[in-house]
Structure formats: structure tokens, C-alpha cells
Amino acid sequence: MISNDRQDKLLMETCIKHLTQYAAMIKTNQGAQSDESIGRLRKMIGEMEAYWNLNNKKDREEQFDKTLRRAVQTGRTNRVSEEQKIAAVNGLYRYASEMVSAQGAEAADRVKEVQAVIKELADGWDMDKVWAAHLCFLIGSMAGYKEPPPSETREESRFFKDISAVAEKMGFEVKGVENGLLQLYLEGSRVAEVNESGSMVYRPNPNVFKLMDEIEAWKSREENLHMQDGLQM
The missing domain is CATH 3.30.310.10 (TATA-Binding Protein)
Known part of the structure; x- marks a missing residue:
């Protein structure tokens, strides 16, 4: 896909950057137990780059691997702020909604993978899980399959x-x-x-x-x- 929306591309690049930091965090904390999640993240990053026609794919893949190696060697990762976490999840939500709009049912498998990553980020980054569940519910509704609806919020606060x-x-x-x-x-x-x-x-x-x-x-x-x-x- 060729996108003329520069803002969307910037959001995707930001999302990829913070997904890479998340991968480094779980690699440091969980070791080999994180390999499945890291493989899924690396694959998704590659798919996002291809879908949005982002430049320097090879450099970004090398940066992903380099970031993980450095995290393992030093035992340290860069801090990801709350705003950056939200930006990463927003990027995934935008990616999923755009795929549904452009590809419909053909995108179902990849959309479900996006939902799984959103839920993992909410858990791993200790984010608002009701918010994450609502995003996954919206994505599922757009894609035409049912997701358990998030619990309702009480009257306006x-x-x-x-x-x-x-x-x-x-x-x-x-x-x-x-x-x-x-x-x-x-x-x-x-x-x-x-x-x-x-x-x-x-x-x-x-x-x-x-x-x-x-x-x-x-x-x-x-x-x-x-x-x-x-x-x-």
C-alpha cells in the first residue's frame, strides 16, 4: 500500500520505535520465554513497514536486532513514557482499522494478531486494560466478528x-x-x-x-x- 498521509506514516514509525523498546524490555526481563512474543512483534513490524510503504526497512530491522542485543548485554532498556505507550497502541489501532477498511475480511488474521499485541502491551506496560479491551472490541466490530464488550463505565465523572x-x-x-x-x-x-x-x-x-x-x-x-x-x- 502507498499512503499519502504523512501523519499516519509518522504515527507508524513512532509505533514501531516503541514496539522495539517493548521487545527489548521483555527480552531483558523474560529471556528465552519472550522469544515467541518477540518473533510476533518483529513479524508485525515488518508487515507494518510494507503496508505503509515506510523507507529504510533494512535499517529498521537491523535497529530492532541491535536494540535487543544491547538490552541483553547491558541489562538496561530505555524508559517508555505513558504518552509513548499510548502512541504505540494508537498506531496499532490505526493500522488495524486501515487494514479492515482496505481489505475487509481478508485482513481478519492480521487484525486478530494486532488485537493480541494490544492486549499484551496493556498487560506488559501496565496500561488501562479496559481501554485496551475497548479498542480490541472496536477493531473486532469493524472486522465483522464479535469480541467480548468491555465493562461499561459508570455515569459521567x-x-x-x-x-x-x-x-x-x-x-x-x-x-x-x-x-x-x-x-x-x-x-x-x-x-x-x-x-x-x-x-x-x-x-x-x-x-x-x-x-x-x-x-x-x-x-x-x-x-x-x-x-x-x-x-x-
Whole structure:
């Protein structure tokens, strides 16, 4: 596939970079027990590169192997931030949804592999598993097969109310909460879905990145308030 969407390609390259770091982490922590997962990740990275027509495939494969060798030799891996983890999962979600759109049922096997990797990342990186399950549910629905639906989120929280107010001031159209995810639109198109912990599925957009900063600021304020309450008790 030849994609003219530069933002999607950048997202895929970012995703591949962080998948490589995840592979290094499990190689360091689990040794030979991680070989099956690493093989699956290496294969998927190659398929993503081919699908999105990314450049320098050979260099990227060499970097994957080099990163793993260095991790084994030193016993250390680079830290992956929460934002980078979310970007990796978003890249996989975008990859799966694009395959379903372009190939339909023919992509079923590869889509299921993407779902398996998303679930593994959520577990290995200690991410929000309800969010990951919802993404897999959406992917399965798009592909035409059933996935167990994620558990429903309780009524709209203060976090959603506060972030909705911030998003509206930034020009987003807020369309409520569906399946535990706050729906945000720009110019008639959905650009982000945010869960109650602040993780999101998104299309690359400067306003979305600014909203991420606002969400982190909100979480920091809440943490400070909790700390102050604890000191007063």
C-alpha cells in the first residue's frame, strides 16, 4: 500500500520505535520465554513497514536486532513514557482499522494478531486494560466478528465534565460518553476518544496534542489536592 498521509506514516514509525523498546524490555526481563512474543512483534513490524510503504526497512530491522542485543548485554532498556505507550497502541489501532477498511475480511488474521499485541502491551506496560479491551472490541466490530464488550463505565465523572469544558473552550465539539470514552470532534470528524484515566485514541492533530497537555495538567492538580488532603488528615 502507498499512503499519502504523512501523519499516519509518522504515527507508524513512532509505533514501531516503541514496539522495539517493548521487545527489548521483555527480552531483558523474560529471556528465552519472550522469544515467541518477540518473533510476533518483529513479524508485525515488518508487515507494518510494507503496508505503509515506510523507507529504510533494512535499517529498521537491523535497529530492532541491535536494540535487543544491547538490552541483553547491558541489562538496561530505555524508559517508555505513558504518552509513548499510548502512541504505540494508537498506531496499532490505526493500522488495524486501515487494514479492515482496505481489505475487509481478508485482513481478519492480521487484525486478530494486532488485537493480541494490544492486549499484551496493556498487560506488559501496565496500561488501562479496559481501554485496551475497548479498542480490541472496536477493531473486532469493524472486522465483522464479535469480541467480548468491555465493562461499561459508570455515569459521567467529574474528570469527563472538566475535560469536556476545557475541550469546548479549545474548539472541540463534545458528543458525550460512549462505551466509557469521551467523544471529541473537530470540523465534523472524530479526532479523539478519552477514557476516565486520561488515555486516548486519537488522530494526530495539534489541538489534540494541546489537549493531552491539559489532561496531564488536570491530573497533576488532582494529585496535588489529594496530597494536601492527606497532609491535613
